[in-house]
Amino acid sequence: MAKLVFGMNQSLDGYVDHMEMRTGPELFRHWTEHVRGLTGSVYGRRMYEVMRYWDEDRPEWSAEQREFAAAWRRQPKWVVSRSLTSVGPNATLVGNDLEAAIRGLKARLGGEIAVSGPEMAGSLTDLGLVDEYRLYLHPVVLGRGKPFFAGPRPPLRLVASDRVGEDVIRLTYVPASPEAG
Secondary structure, three states, X not given: OOEEEEEEEEOOOOEEXXXXXXXXXXXXXXXXXXXXXXXXXXXXXXXXXXXXXXXXXXOOOOHHHHHHHXXXXXXXXXXXXXXXXXXXXXXXXXXXXXXXHHHHHHHHOOOXXXXXXXXXXXXXXXXXXXXXXXXXXXXXXXXXXXXXXXXXXXXEEEEEEEEEOOOEEEEEEEEOOHHHO
């Protein structure tokens, strides 16, 4: 059975914004290895459209960026959208029954499936489908933006913490069991 994991870079005050929090070389390598090891990723429309940036090579890219793009392209993607009528290479459009589709993926596949974006993670959290949350805390305070948790934070239990790169701490949480509260 696959494990559904939501992880993103986050400011100390709880916001996600890739333009404000630059990824250093070590963290970028970490993300490349992470993507390389995934069974696939679940995207909402907006996050999928952002990530489509990696579909076509760009002359200004470094070798590391090309490596990430290759890993991202190889990975199966499931895109949840009511407005899109088609998706790009190695992607499947998910219809209206999000819960059935994701439960089916989890039952049919092994390994880790990444959840991309706070709104998608919020929807899947509400359905009780997210198995793990990884908060990559950057030493910045944004004071605005899109929060990591799109809705009320579910009860969580810390299972690991580790340093990634020079200044990022990854906190790994799992849903807390009801009797633990």
